Amino acid sequence: CFCQVTGELDDCTCDVETIDSFNNEQIFPRLLPLLESHYFRFYKVNLNKPCPFWTADSHCGLRDCAVKPCSPVIFIYYYDDDYFFLFIIIITSAFVFSEKTREALLDWRKHDDKAERFCVIDDEESPDSQYVDLLLNPERYTGYKGPEAWQIWNSIYEENCFKYDATSHNLVSFTARTFYSWLEGQCVEKRAFYRLISGLHASINVHLSARYLLDDTWFQRKWGHNVSEFRQRFDSDLTAGEGPKRLRNLYFLYLIELRALAKVLPFFSQPSFQLYTGQPEQDQKYKELLLEILNLAKSFPLHFDETSLFAGDEKEAAQLKEDIRLAFLNISRIMDCVGCFKCRVWGKVQTQGLGTALKILFSERQIEALPQSTEQRPGFQLSRQEVVSLLNAFGRSESVAFIIKYLYRPKGDLLCF
Numbered sequence: 080c081f082c083q084v085t086g087e088l089d090d091c092t093c094d095v096e097t098i099d100s101f102n103n104e105q106i107f108p109r110l111l112p113l114l115e116s117h118y119f120r121f122y123k124v125n126l127n128k129p130c131p132f133w134t135a136d137s138h139c140g141l142r143d144c145a146v147k148p149c150s151p152v153i154f155i156y157y158y159d160d161d162y163f164f165l166f167i168i169i170i171t172s173a174f175v176f177s178e179k180t181r182e183a184l185l186d187w188r189k190h191d192d193k194a195e196r197f198c199v200i201d202d203e204e205s206p207d208s209q210y211v212d213l214l215l216n217p218e219r220y221t222g223y224k225g226p227e228a229w230q231i232w233n234s235i236y237e238e239n240c241f242k243y244d245a246t247s248h249n250l251v252s253f254t255a256r257t258f259y260s261w262l263e264g265q266c267v268e269k270r271a272f273y274r275l276i277s278g279l280h281a282s283i284n285v286h287l288s289a290r291y292l293l294d295d296t297w298f299q300r301k302w303g304h305n306v307s308e309f310r311q312r313f314d315s316d317l318t319a320g321e322g323p324k325r326l327r328n329l330y331f332l333y334l335i336e337l338r339a340l341a342k343v344l345p346f347f348s349q350p351s352f353q354l355y356t357g358q359p360e361q362d363q364k365y366k367e368l369l370l371e372i373l374n375l376a377k378s379f380p381l382h383f384d385e386t387s388l389f390a391g392d393e394k395e396a397a398q399l400k401e402d403i404r405l406a407f408l409n410i411s412r413i414m415d416c417v418g419c420f421k422c423r424v425w426g427k428v429q430t431q432g433l434g435t436a437l438k439i440l441f442s443e444r445q446i447e448a449l450p451q452s453t454e455q456r457p458g459f460q461l462s463r464q465e466v467v468s469l470l471n472a473f474g475r476s477e478s479v480a481f482i483i484k485y486l487y488r489p490k491g492d493l494l495c496f
């Protein structure tokens with residue numbers, strides 16, 4: 080458990096409207112084109128790793144759980160998911176996982192730092208690892224549910240050291256009231272960790288409600304937002320008051336990731352940092368866009384004050400950092416037990432992205448000490464996988480946009496926890 084540092088988490092300086100308009104009007108419109116670039120859309124993942132904890136059933140038979148791989152061929156047959164047509168398309172430079180992109184990824188490997196990972200990085204040399212095109216595989220409703228999905232969520236929450244009563248510890252069976260009264264008695268880091276995981280869980284469930292399979296007939300599959308699915312999960316009355324708390328946790332996750340983006344600006348501003356997109360003329364353009372987003376993140380007026388969480392006695396803080404790192408390593412291993420491959424990809428992206436955000440928040444001093452010259456080797460590094468997952472995890476903030484745009488809005492101030 081990581082309870083060594085204490086402090087207040089409950090002070091609230093931010094209102095939902097500020098976050099909503101900041102995200103939906105300023106950050107998100109800039110983030111979208113960035114995530115569509117070649118650099119950010121390809122994520123390397125090993126989907127064949129066995130579950131290290133139990134024998135997992137595979138849901139890869141579910142049509143929407145399948146992952147469409149990147150293909151280096153010139154012609155492919157493309158079966159469109161949404162319409163019952165068979166297309167033959169010629170892959171253009173926009174689609175090709177080209178030789179240039181391949182070279183760019185090799186360039187990046189030279190820059191990768193093998194030290195101090197917050198998440199298990201899939202073995203990049205393994206023949207089982209593949210690049211997944213995240214744009215071809217959007218996070219949405221897949222039909223993955225039931226005891227297996229619950230077992231995954233249970234195990235993830237257990238990483239929060241919820242071992243106070245092994246027999247009654249079951250997310251599904253024990254009452255929320257018992258749980259929250261227990262949680263309130265816990266240290267600030269445990270509560271923060273719980274809220275981050277719960278925020279991630281909420282973000283996934285908002286996504287599947289906002290991109291739901293509404294119509295599945297032989298000639299057409301229609302995707303769109305499903306307000307009743309959302310209400311089942313988040314409406315205060317239908318969830319005995321739990322739903323709004325879960326949405327609050329989603330905003331909490333957003334603030335933590337936003338803070339990390341603001342703090343990591345000096346790393347990306349280094350002249351030596353390059354985005355190898357595979358298209359040299361695009362590298363500078365996307366680096367500028369990235370810096371614009373990070374500067375915006377820095378300008379956010381109501382940043383979450385994490386000093387009570389991630390500071391304190393140096394020895395204790397180091398132990399806390401190590402404990403959280405180990406918890407995240409375990410959570411990333413649990414992802415190999417997710418039977419639905421598409422859920423597994425996005426689960427890995429998001430846990431690795433959150434792990435990277437925490438690594439940044441724990442590395443403030445190393446980031447401040449980054450050398451200005453290109454000659455010295457910097458003490459703080461991010462690998463390509465970490466950069467891609469950080470920005471894509473933050474890109475899940477489209478759930479913040481979904482809540483406002485399409486879905487039910489609970490009354491009251493969401494951010495006072």
Ligand code: FAD
Pocket residue numbers: 218219220221222223224225228229231232250251276277278280281283284287325417421422423425426
């Ligand atoms: P679940 O969401 O499975 O939750 C189980 C229990 O946890 C609930 O009964 C409740 O008590 C509690 N709970 C629910 N939400 C929260 C919260 N935010 N905070 C705290 N406690 C909570 N499905 C898709 O359709 N598309 C996906 O891309 C997808 N990705 C997934 C990724 C992962 C890593 C996992 C584990 C699951 C994923 N799923 C996905 C499945 C989805 O999250 C749900 O598990 C599924 O829809 C079943 O929902 P449920 O209502 O039974 O409750």
